[in-house]
Amino acid sequence: xxxxxxxxxxxxxxxxxxxxxxxxxxxxxxxxxxxxxxxxxxxxxxxxxxxxxxxxxxxxxxxxxxxxxxxxxxxxxxxxxxxxxxxxxxxxxxxxxxxxxxxxxxxxxxxxxxxxxxxxxxxxxxxxxxxxxxxxxxxxxxxxxxxxxxxxxxxxxxxxxxxxxxxxxxxxxxxxxxxxxxxxxxxxxxxxxxxxxxxxxxxxxxxxxxxxxxxxxxxxxxxxxxxxxxxxxxxxxxxxxxxxxxxxxxxxxxxxxxxxxxxxxxxxxxxxxxxxxxxxxxxxxxxxxxxxxxxxxxxxxxxxxxxxxxxxxxxxxxxxxxxx
Numbered sequence: 001x002x003x004x005x006x007x008x009x010x011x012x013x014x015x016x017x018x019x020x021x022x023x024x025x026x027x028x029x030x031x032x033x034x035x036x037x038x039x040x041x042x043x044x045x046x047x048x049x050x051x052x053x054x055x056x057x058x059x060x061x062x063x064x065x066x067x068x069x070x071x072x073x074x075x076x077x078x079x080x081x082x083x084x085x086x087x088x089x090x091x092x093x094x095x096x097x098x099x100x101x102x103x104x105x106x107x108x109x110x111x112x113x114x115x116x117x118x119x120x121x122x123x124x125x126x127x128x129x130x131x132x133x134x135x136x137x138x139x140x141x142x143x144x145x146x147x148x149x150x151x152x153x154x155x156x157x158x159x160x161x162x163x164x165x166x167x168x169x170x171x172x173x174x175x176x177x178x179x180x181x182x183x184x185x186x187x188x189x190x191x192x193x194x195x196x197x198x199x200x201x202x203x204x205x206x207x208x209x210x211x212x213x214x215x216x217x218x219x220x221x222x223x224x225x226x227x228x229x230x231x232x233x234x235x236x237x238x239x240x241x242x243x244x245x246x247x248x249x250x251x252x253x254x255x256x257x258x259x260x261x262x263x264x265x266x267x268x269x270x271x272x273x274x275x276x277x278x279x280x281x282x283x284x285x286x287x288x289x290x291x292x293x294x295x296x297x298x299x300x301x302x303x304x305x306x307x308x309x310x311x312x313x314x315x316x317x318x319x320x321x322x323x324x
Contacts, residue, residue, distance in 0.1 A: 027087055027266050028061040036092050037076025038161060039069045041191020043208035047125055047254040048092035050286035054277040059269070065092075069188045072162025074100045074112045081113035085261035087270060091118065095253050096166045098310035102317045103164035115310060118257045121267065122274035123302040125287065126253035126295040128228030129170045129206040130235065134197060135222050137204075142178075142225045142244055145204065149180035157183040159193035159202035163323055167193060169313070170206040170227050170250035172320050177246040184323070197221070208252045209234060210290035227251070234291030253295070253309075255302060271299050 032055070036048045045067065052063040068076035073096050083089035091097075097118070101111035131142065139145040149156050160167035163186055175182055185202050187193040190211045196202045198220060209232060215221040216235075223238050227250040231240060241248045256274055258267065277283050278296035287294055297305055 025265070027269055028059050030061065030088065032056075032059070032061060032063045032088050032090060034063055034065050034090050034092055035076045035080050036065055036067050037069060037073040037079075038094075038189035039067055039191045041194065041211065042161065042189045043125075043127075043166075043210055043252055044073075044092050044094050044254055045189075045191070046210045046290055047287075047292075050283045051092065051124060051256070051274075051277050054280040054283045055273045057280075058273045058276040063090075071112065072096060072100065072165035072168070072186070073189075074104075074162075077118075078112040080257065080259060081117035083259050085259040085263075087258060087262055087266035089259065090121070090270070091257040093118075093255055093257055094166050095251065095309060095313065096161075096164070096169075097255075097257070098306070098313045099164050099166075099169060099317055102314040106317060106322055117260050119260050119262060119267065120302045120306050121256040121258060121270050121299055122278070123253055123255040123295060123297040123305065124274075124278065125292050126251050127208050127210070127292055128226045128232060128240075129166065129250050129252050130209050130212070130226045130232065130238065131174070131204065131206055131224045131241075132197065132212050132216075132221050133204045133224060134200070135220055137222065139204075139224065140222075142174075142241065142246070145224065146174075146178040146180045149175065149178070149182050153181035154183045156204060157185045157202045159196045159205040160184060160186050161189045161193060162186045164317055164320070166208075166250075166252045167206050168323075169316060169320065170248065171204075172323075173227075173248040173250060173316065174206070174241065174246060176319070177241070177248045206250075208292075210287075210292045213291045232291075233293060251309075255306070267299070274298075 034052045036044045038044050052065050056063040080091035104111040212221050225241050228240050
């Protein structure tokens with residue numbers, strides 16, 4: 001009796017493993033959902049949509065984008081961290097994916113997710129953020145703006161995608177480097193923050209160039225500086241903060257992630273698809289339209305980059321401290 005039960009259990013396990021292996025071999029056999037944890041109009045969305053389109057062509061299955069905004073990207077990132085690890089839910093994240101768990105700890109609450117709940121697949125872009133003001137702003141330089149911020153602390157409102165996000169952290173780095181204090185006004189993403197800048201609700205913001213390049217070309221926005229190591233190729237006349245004597249550097253990168261536990265054969269297919277995306281003419285054209293150069297890294301290089309960047313950003317967040 002026991003022997004028969006053991007054989008039956010063994011057969012059931014073998015069948016289950018065989019089905020799992022078959023499912024992985026057939027991956028993808030249905031639509032993949034790409035979670036963009038911000039509203040439309042921001043860097044993650046601008047990059048994610050052409051990535052999804054190109055991935056779909058390579059994988060021969062639709063890849064649909066679902067914007068799941070909230071908590072500076074934390075809602076969407078948590079959703080993917082807790083999703084079934086089968087390759088059918090993927091994340092297009094910004095560098096803020098590394099910031100949120102550390103920020104949660106500083107605020108004395110349980111992290112929405114841990115970094116080891118996510119597995120990196122590939123990086124697609126890595127642009128420094130830029131300091132943008134309206135074209136009719138009285139400030140023609142970073143010095144002009146910081147002089148006001150020092151003489152009247154808290155009177156310059158700047159927009160962001162949420163507390164400790166990739167638009168908030170660089171502005172606090174600049175404020176600290178310039179001995180100034182500004183008023184942080186968080187929104188649900190870069191898209192709404194840019195709308196607020198154009199409408200006059202905020203006076204400045206730090207964002208990826210792709211979010212505002214159209215408005216720069218249209219004469220509605222002026223860029224005062226960038227947080228880059230070197231000048232941005234699309235903005236050769238815009239100085240870096242480093243050039244201006246401010247110790248503030250920050251890069252807003254985009255990368256593809258899956259939940260931890262995703263089978264290696266599925267990860268391998270996603271890596272292959274990501275590599276194809278990086279060379280896809282339509283994807284490259286989409287980046288060119290927003291003046292964003294591709295900065296592709298495959299999984300091993302991206303993992304090493306991510307781990308080093310996460311350590312650096314955690315240190316920056318600890319220096320910023322608790323923000324209400």
